[in-house]
Amino acid sequence: MGLSVRAEKVSRAVQNGLGRIPVLGGSSGDGMQFTETRVCADGAFRTGSAVLVLISTMLPFRTFKTDHFVPTDDRVVVTRADADRRVVYEIDGRPAAEAYAQLVGVPVAELTVQHYAECPMVVMIAGTKYLRAIRSANADGSLTFYCAIEEGLVLRAARGVGLAEKLEDTFVEIETAIGRPQLVMGCDCILRKVEAKFRGLVGQSLVGIVLIEDGRFTYSNSRFADMFGYSEPEIRERGPLELTVPNDREFVADNLRRRLTGAIDRTDFVFRGLRKNGEVLDAECHSKVMQVGGRRMLISMVLDISTRAAAEREILVLQEQLREESTHDSLTGLYNRRFLDASFARELVLAERSGEPVSVIMCDLDHFKRVNDRYGHQAGDEVLRAFGELMKQHARASDIFYRYGAEDFLMVLPGLASEGALERAEQLRSALANLTVEHGDGRIRVTASFGVATFPADGRSSDALIAAADGALYTAKAARRNQAQSGR
Known part of the structure; x- marks a missing residue:
């Protein structure tokens, strides 16, 4: 806080008595009233008193002060003042409050403590700036200052920069010089508290x-x-x-x-x-x-x-992608084996209740390793995607398609008997045999072998049906491939 005239004289006397021992201090107050000072001692608040604390330490220490104001080029001169009372009546021959309000850019009637806090006046002495904070604008157009003021003094308006940043920089310098402080004792200006509070409110204006x-x-x-x-x-x-x-x-x-x-x-x-x-x-x-x-x-x-909201939407998209990836093969877009375990069992339960058949087609691309060896794995991936699309084109709404292994595929066909499933397998085989997959300069032709099994004749569980279809598939492969065989 700003010192009263009497307190300032006492402070100077103490400093003179202590010689080169640094003094750091200020006056206690009563908020913004400035009618009396109060000091708490021995469990009671006292007026007209002061506290002197002498500290002796072997630890390194620093005395410091900070401000966060930059002088502007706006210079004015105090032309009439009462130095003892720290009252300035005229600045540049005009009422002091009017001149200051013009520097700040507001009407005199709208001057508040917020303006005094954010826009103090500065005196430059030997290249060092000294703040001259304003306490109040008075009814007679004068200004009362906290600090010493006199006629002929050249004042410059100042504007604040980052309060917290300047203080942080100061503590970084102190820590560099003496290490991390174990104790900090300080006095602060009431106007700095007003400014910090105001800037805090502005900073919270989210x-x-x-x-x-x-x-x-x-x-x-x-x-x-x-x-x-x-x-x-x-x-x-x-x-x-x-x-x-x-x-x-x-x-x-x-x-x-x-x-x-x-x-x-x-x-x-x-x-x-x-x-x-x-x-x-x-x-x-x-x-x-x-x-x-x-x-x-x-x-x-x-x-x-x-x-x-954008982040939440992105999370929902990612969650949907994860759900999709957990049940679908990323290359072909068909269901994967994880989804097979739940969905196939459900279809068999429904078939058991309705008495309807469920057929299974197991498919394996013939000599697929040769495709990868001759054209490369990217070409092989293109063939797998093409076959996946072919399966979708030959599907009913109720059919379920899976990528079962590297080049193995599985189809579950609810309500379709063995003969119909075998016919479906033959259609798919013929379509693939007539398909040309282009990749780069290559034109790739492949065939596939198919094995068919049907619930309940070839098995009553998913494992039994898949095993039966797999057996029929190997029968097709043994019979020179590119054909469909039934489990019966």
């Missing part, structure tokens, strides 16, 4: 705040206006539905209406907002009814959750 009355915005903070790309006056010319995509307007209107009528205690919902430039954002709204001057209005907090 939430847009609006008042809604008679279907229109009667107030909005800057965050809400920025969120939707409007100026604050433009926002107050609009209503909530104008900032909502058309498809969500009925939903938003219903939520706001039910909250205003008391049908629901609180309103928390997500909607798609419409920015001024036509872009769509995802927004989350929390609303509460309040009475102001006997009038009923809605205060709403609105958050831009576009990033979160």
